Amino acid sequence: MRQGFRQSMAWLHAWSGLVVGWILFAVFVTGTASYYRAEISRWMRPELRTVQADPSQSAERAVAFLKARMPDAAGWYIEFPKPEKPVIGVHWWKSLAGPFHQALLDPETGAPTAARDTKGGDFLYRFHFELSMPPTLGRYLVGACALVLLVALVSGIVTHRRIFADFFTFRRHARSAQRGWLDAHNVAGVLALPFHLMITYTGLVTLAPLYMPWGVQTAYKGDEIRFFTEAGMMPEMPVPVGRPGSLAPIAPIVAAATARIGEAPEGMAIYSPGDARPTVVAIFEEPHGLAHLHPQIAFDGATGAIHGEAGTARAATVTSAVMVGIHEAHFAGPVLRALFFLCGVMGAATVATGLVLWTVARAPKGAQAAGVGLALVQVLNLGTIVGMPAAIAGYFLANRLLPIGLADRAAWEIGSFFGVWGLVAVLGALRPASRRWPEALRLAGALYLAVPVVSALTTGEHLLRDTRFLGFDLAMLALGAGLIVAAHKAGRRHASARDSRRSPGMTGEEALRA
Amino acid sequence: MTPLVVLLNLSLCFAGFGALALSLDRHHRDALGGRVPAGRIVPQRLGGWALILLSLAAAVALEGWNFGPVQWIGALTGAALLVVALLSYRPSWLRPAALAALPLGGLLAPVVWMS
Numbered sequence: 001m002r003q004g005f006r007q008s009m010a011w012l013h014a015w016s017g018l019v020v021g022w023i024l025f026a027v028f029v030t031g032t033a034s035y036y037r038a039e040i041s042r043w044m045r046p047e048l049r050t051v052q053a054d055p056s057q058s059a060e061r062a063v064a065f066l067k068a069r070m071p072d073a074a075g076w077y078i079e080f081p082k083p084e085k086p087v088i089g090v091h092w093w094k095s096l097a098g099p100f101h102q103a104l105l106d107p108e109t110g111a112p113t114a115a116r117d118t119k120g121g122d123f124l125y126r127f128h129f130e131l132s133m134p135p136t137l138g139r140y141l142v143g144a145c146a147l148v149l150l151v152a153l154v155s156g157i158v159t160h161r162r163i164f165a166d167f168f169t170f171r172r173h174a175r176s177a178q179r180g181w182l183d184a185h186n187v188a189g190v191l192a193l194p195f196h197l198m199i200t201y202t203g204l205v206t207l208a209p210l211y212m213p214w215g216v217q218t219a220y221k222g223d224e225i226r227f228f229t230e231a232g233m234m235p236e237m238p239v240p241v242g243r244p245g246s247l248a249p250i251a252p253i254v255a256a257a258t259a260r261i262g263e264a265p266e267g268m269a270i271y272s273p274g275d276a277r278p279t280v281v282a283i284f285e286e287p288h289g290l291a292h293l294h295p296q297i298a299f300d301g302a303t304g305a306i307h308g309e310a311g312t313a314r315a316a317t318v319t320s321a322v323m324v325g326i327h328e329a330h331f332a333g334p335v336l337r338a339l340f341f342l343c344g345v346m347g348a349a350t351v352a353t354g355l356v357l358w359t360v361a362r363a364p365k366g367a368q369a370a371g372v373g374l375a376l377v378q379v380l381n382l383g384t385i386v387g388m389p390a391a392i393a394g395y396f397l398a399n400r401l402l403p404i405g406l407a408d409r410a411a412w413e414i415g416s417f418f419g420v421w422g423l424v425a426v427l428g429a430l431r432p433a434s435r436r437w438p439e440a441l442r443l444a445g446a447l448y449l450a451v452p453v454v455s456a457l458t459t460g461e462h463l464l465r466d467t468r469f470l471g472f473d474l475a476m477l478a479l480g481a482g483l484i485v486a487a488h489k490a491g492r493r494h495a496s497a498r499d500s501r502r503s504p505g506m507t508g509e510e511a512l513r514a
Numbered sequence: 515m516t517p518l519v520v521l522l523n524l525s526l527c528f529a530g531f532g533a534l535a536l537s538l539d540r541h542h543r544d545a546l547g548g549r550v551p552a553g554r555i556v557p558q559r560l561g562g563w564a565l566i567l568l569s570l571a572a573a574v575a576l577e578g579w580n581f582g583p584v585q586w587i588g589a590l591t592g593a594a595l596l597v598v599a600l601l602s603y604r605p606s607w608l609r610p611a612a613l614a615a616l617p618l619g620g621l622l623a624p625v626v627w628m629s
Contacts, residue, residue, distance in 0.1 A: 168535045168594070172602050191594040194587045290580045326584060335517040339588035342595070 006159060013155040014361075017354045018377070020145040020152075022384045023131070025351045027142055029388050030128040031199075032344030034121065035329065035337055036475075038084035041120030043472045044399045045087075046459050048115050053081040053107035055264040056251040058088045061110030063250050063270075065103070066092055072274040079267045081107045087115070089267075117409040118399055123417075124392070129207065132414070136210070143211050149200050156189060163190060178360050185353040188346045195343035196350065202327035205320060231317045235298035236308035237271065237279045245276025248304040256306065257282035257297050266294075270301060277302055291318055292325035352385045370433075378433065383425025386440040389483070393447035394420030396476070400451075400458045420447070438491035445483030451476040516585070518626045519576045523569045523589035524596075525619040530565030531597045532612025533558045544605035566590070576626055 033040065042048070062078040070076075070092045079089035088105040106113045130138030157163075170187045174180035189196065209216065220227045228234040247270070258264045265282040272278045278301030283294050296310040313321065325331065329340050359378050364370050370378070398416035402409055428440045452473040456462035463473045535541045537558040542550045550558075569589065574582035600608045 165538065168531070168538070168541055168598050168601055170598050170602050187595075187598055191598065192591045195591060198587070290584070322580075331581065333516045333520075335520040336585055336588050339520070339592050343588065343591050346591070346595070 006161075009155040009158040013152055013159050014358060016148050016155065017152045017351075018358050020148045021351050021355045021358075022380055023141065023145045024149055025348055025355070025384050026131070026388050027128055027145065028344060028348035028351055029392070030124045032341055032348060033392065034125040034128055035332075035341050035344065037121035037125050039121070039472060040124065041122065042084055043455075043469050044118045044120040044396070045115040046455075046461065046469075048086050048113065050083055050086045051081065051107055053086075053088075055080045055258070056254045058107050059250045059254045059268055061107070062088050062090050062105060062268075063247070065105055065110060066090055066270075066273070069103075070094065070101075074272065076270040076273055077267060078270070080264065082266070087113055116399070116404050117406075118413055119410045123395070123414060129203075132418075139207055139210055143204060143207055146200055146204050150197075150204070153193075153196055153200065157193075160186060160190070167191075178357070181353055181357040181360050185350060185357050188349040188353060192343045192346040192350075195340070196347055199327060199344075199347065202323040205323040206327055208320075232310055232313035233293065233317060235281065235296050235310045237281070237298045238277050238300050238307050240272040240275040240279075241277045243276040244274055245278070245302055247273050247278050247280075247301050250280070253280050253299050253301075253304050254282070256299070256304070257284075260297060260306070261295060273301070279307070280304075286325070286330065288331065290325045290331060291321040292328060292330065293318070293321040352381075355381045355385065379425070379429040382428040382436055382440055383421075386428065386437070386444050387421045387424040389479070390424045390440075390444035390447055391417045391421035393444065393451060393476075393479075396451045397447065397454055400454045438487045441483050441487035441490055445480045445487060448476050448480030448483060451480075516577070516581075518622060519573065520585055520589055522576075522619055522622040522626055523573050523586055524593050525615040525622065526565050526569035526572065527586075527589050527593035528596055529612045529615040529619065530562045530569065531594050532608055532615070533562035533565065535597050535601060536609060536612075537562065541601055541605070541608075544601060545608045546606075572623065 058080050059078055063076075066073070066076045066078075072094075073092045074095055075093055077089075077091040079085070079091075081087055086107070088107055088110075089102065090105060091100055091102045093100045104113045104115060105111065126132075129142050131141060132138070133141065160166075166183075166186060167190060168187075170183045171180060174183065204211075216224055216227045225234070225237075229236055250268070254265065254268065261282075261284055263284065266285045267283045269281040269283060270278060271281070280299040280301040282297045282299070284296070286292055286294050291313075293313055298307045298309070299305065300307045329337065332340060355377075359374060359381060362374055364374075395413055395417040398413045402412050402416075406412060424440055424443065427443075428436050431439055452463065455469070455473070461469065463470050536545060537550055537555050539549050542548065570583070570586050573586040573589075576582070577585055597608065597612075600611060
């Protein structure tokens with residue numbers, strides 16, 4: 001019975017991991033990159049320089065812009081400039097169902113900035129939980145995969161026979177390829193196990209209200225906004241009267257909000273700005289702590305008087321906010337962020353080594369030909385494990401190479417992302433199995449190494465002259481070098497494995513870098 | 515002084531994991547040659563676990579119950595990865611590195627405490 005249980009868990013682990021592995025790899029890679037979302041966004045808008053901006057003045061400029069753009073909007077949102085995004089972000093929408101429009105304004109003039117049109121790090125961030133699909137569909141798909149990942153994690157722990165004895169074991173020169181891959185999979189999985197469990201679980205909790213809306217729907221019957229008010233997440237708001245009116249000057253409201261909390265808000269939301277009773281909500285940066293809860297103050301937009309404040313959140317709300325907070329790690333300083341990044345890379349490595357291990361364990365022995373299923377998994381593995389990182393390098397390169405004035409430039413950047421991904425996957429599929437990995441890895445490495453070079457050539461800024469993007473450039477060089485080393489090892493592995501007819505694959509440590 | 519606390523956590527966890535790894539025959543053979551001397555296994559394991567727990571205690575004492583455990587978990591993974599990397603590429607460095615990490619942790623503790 002015991003034996004049977006462990007075997008059935010091993011089966012469950014192998015197949016559940018395979019089914020969701022490719023999506024999970026993409027989710028891990030983009031999620032890990034999102035720890036540096038602000039840094040990526042800043043690199044992708046090199047025209048922007050840090051400026052000192054006064055929030056009241058920024059708010060006035062934003063309101064002037066929004067009034068001209070959509071005076072009868074359902075809502076506006078104004079993001080104040082901050083060091084990592086030194087522009088005024090403005091958003092406006094006619095209905096909550098979308099479309100949502102946005103623009104970046106120069107804090108000094110209030111006119112749209114000259115910065116290139118790009119989604120920046122936000123694209124990778126949203127891809128992490130929406131996969132560039134219609135948002136609801138993407139979130140459901142990622143949620144389903146995360147759920148299966150929890151199953152794979154638990155069944156993996158059960159399957160792993162000797163967690164302590166093999167805790168540090170990574171046999172680089174293992175006699176069988178399968179042994180080496182299994183070691184790599186175990187090391188990446190076990191050493192960061194607390195992180196893997198935490199990130200999967202908190203990730204699911206982050207989107208839980210979307211997956212399980214019924215409790216709130218049943219209790220609040222169409223008035224779900226009231227749920228957020230009562231849970232202490234949103235302040236009580238004035239109700240629009242349906243007559244046109246005008247908005248009180250915004251600068252005194254910003255000043256009153258600042259005086260109340262003791263710091264300037266990070267953004268202002270304005271609902272029904274054209275109504276006789278509009279609402280202005282000041283939203284503040286989350287206080288230092290694990291919880292992801294933003295203090296908010298609502299103002300009557302016609303008079304500028306304070307209408308209400310977000311109440312005190314109770315246990316359930318705080319619990320959920322802490323989980324979201326831990327998932328996003330906004331609280332983490334540079335060292336801890338780097339450790340989280342490392343854990344994320346290990347998550348991606350666990351998935352990648354698991355996928356490769358699936359094929360290695362099922363490789364035909366002797367002269368037998370590989371079946372269609374195995375060949376398909378091998379091709380998809382390469383397309384994802386190398387294609388996805390290469391696509392990110394392609395996205396960065398497109399940011400520097402596409403003409404600044406190109407129409408729909410941001411969409412072209414995203415197109416380049418998918419273009420490079422598809423290209424690597426198709427080229428990989430067309431090449432013979434023995435050359436596929438080294439060639440694709442070399443290509444991906446070359447793309448990363450090209451990023452700082454192309455950036456220096458197109459912007460005139462390089463790491464020797466301007467240290468603004470030093471960290472970004474060094475990260476690109478390190479990733480590129482890692483991929484080239486991986487290509488070299490994958491090639492060598494083949495040269496030595498050809499006689500013994502071992503199945504294709506790299507050695508373990510490369511996947512750790514991928 | 516969060517970066518220093520993370521460094522303190524890393525050095526304590528690294529020394530702890532180093533002691534645990536060297537209490538296993540396979541890694542002892544790679545790092546120092548031969549099996550683990552019989553009398554060493556238990557003290558090394560106890561010492562290793564104690565250092566890891568000490569690191570958790572330090573994290574909680576210095577960063578509180580909310581940030582402390584989160585940082586500790588990050589440091590735990592980083593330190594373990596370092597041990598595995600050394601065992602794979604430079605096994606003979608593991609013992610000196612773990613022994614060096616101990617005084618580093620001892621040195622950091624008062625610095626962090628006072629700042």
